[in-house]
Amino acid sequence: MKVLAIKLVDYREWTERLGYDREWLIQKIQNKFMMKIHEIASQYNTFPLQLRFDNFLMIVDGITNTQLMYMINDMRENLPVRIKTCLGYGKTPLEAQWNASVCLNNKEDEFKEYVDEKIAALHFDINFNTEALKYTSVYDSFLEIANIYVDLSRFLYKIGGILQYLGGDNYLGFVSTNSVNKVIEKFSDDNKIKVGIGIGQNARIAIKLATTSLEKIRNNREKTWHIEEE
Numbered sequence: 175m176k177v178l179a180i181k182l183v184d185y186r187e188w189t190e191r192l193g194y195d196r197e198w199l200i201q202k203i204q205n206k207f208m209m210k211i212h213e214i215a216s217q218y219n220t221f222p223l224q225l226r227f228d229n230f231l232m233i234v235d236g237i238t239n240t241q242l243m244y245m246i247n248d249m250r251e252n253l254p255v256r257i258k259t260c261l262g263y264g265k266t267p268l269e270a271q272w273n274a275s276v277c278l279n280n281k282e283d284e285f286k287e288y289v290d291e292k293i294a295a296l297h298f299d300i301n302f303n304t305e306a307l308k309y310t311s312v313y314d315s316f317l318e319i320a321n322i323y324v325d326l327s328r329f330l331y332k333i334g335g336i337l338q339y340l341g342g343d344n345y346l347g348f349v350s351t352n353s354v355n356k357v358i359e360k361f362s363d364d365n366k367i368k369v370g371i372g373i374g375q376n377a378r379i380a381i382k383l384a385t386t387s388l389e390k391i392r393n394n395r396e397k398t399w400h401i402e403e404e
């Protein structure tokens with residue numbers, strides 16, 4: 175698995191220069207540059223896991239280093255500070271992001287040539303969450319969603335996966351293809367969470383297939399998981 179790690183350099187200093195009445199401005203700027211990063215990433219068939227905003231990750235299997243250089247240059251023009259980027263490789267997304275993160279703390283950016291592997295994207299969704307909202311509060315619903323995020327991220331961490339919250343009751347995970355059987359085993363009889371699985375040559379295709387799988391589960395609620403592969 176190949177993961178690109180992106181670090182916004184001197185971000186804290188940038189935020190402090192905005193003064194004390196800054197939080198609204200930071201939120202506006204973070205959402206604005208993440209909107210642009212998503213647009214750029216989609217053009218290169220990858221997907222940003224925005225995580226902390228000032229440090230974030232992209233699964234970049236299926237993208238050449240030359241394409242990555244162009245994408246990084248496109249990103250630079252849309253970010254408020256200088257960025258440091260590193261490409262990491264590992265048997266799992268977790269290991270690849272670890273290796274990319276180690277490089278971030280070193281001096282030079284590092285872009286070795288790595289083999290491209292198929293990506294397994296996992297689109298998790300809570301069953302009937304909208305209906306459940308009628309019997310709880312907005313904030314209690316979000317707390318439940320946050321707790322499920324922690325549970326899912328801990329499970330994926332154990333099998334080398336990484337997870338991003340998407341909004342609503344949706345989560346996006348990535349694992350290596352040889353870990354998909356562990357995901358299926360875990361959720362095969364879960365009555366609360368369903369998981370659409372997509373396997374593709376790049377993140378955008380894998381995610382599209384994972385969302386397609388989720389819709390197929392909605393069409394046949396007997397299942398808690400479905401897998402589509404390109």
Ligand SMILES: Nc1nc2c(ncn2[C@@H]2O[C@H](COP(=O)(O)OP(=O)(O)OP(=O)(O)O)[C@@H](O)[C@H]2O)c(=O)[nH]1
Binds near residue numbers: 300301303305342392
């Ligand atoms: N990021 C993201 N959010 C979605 C998606 N589909 C729905 N949502 C969000 O999730 C909320 C719940 O929608 P659903 O998950 O479709 O509906 P549900 O009530 O959970 O019912 P089922 O998932 O069909 O069991 C919506 O209000 C949206 O905010 C999606 O594909 N991606």
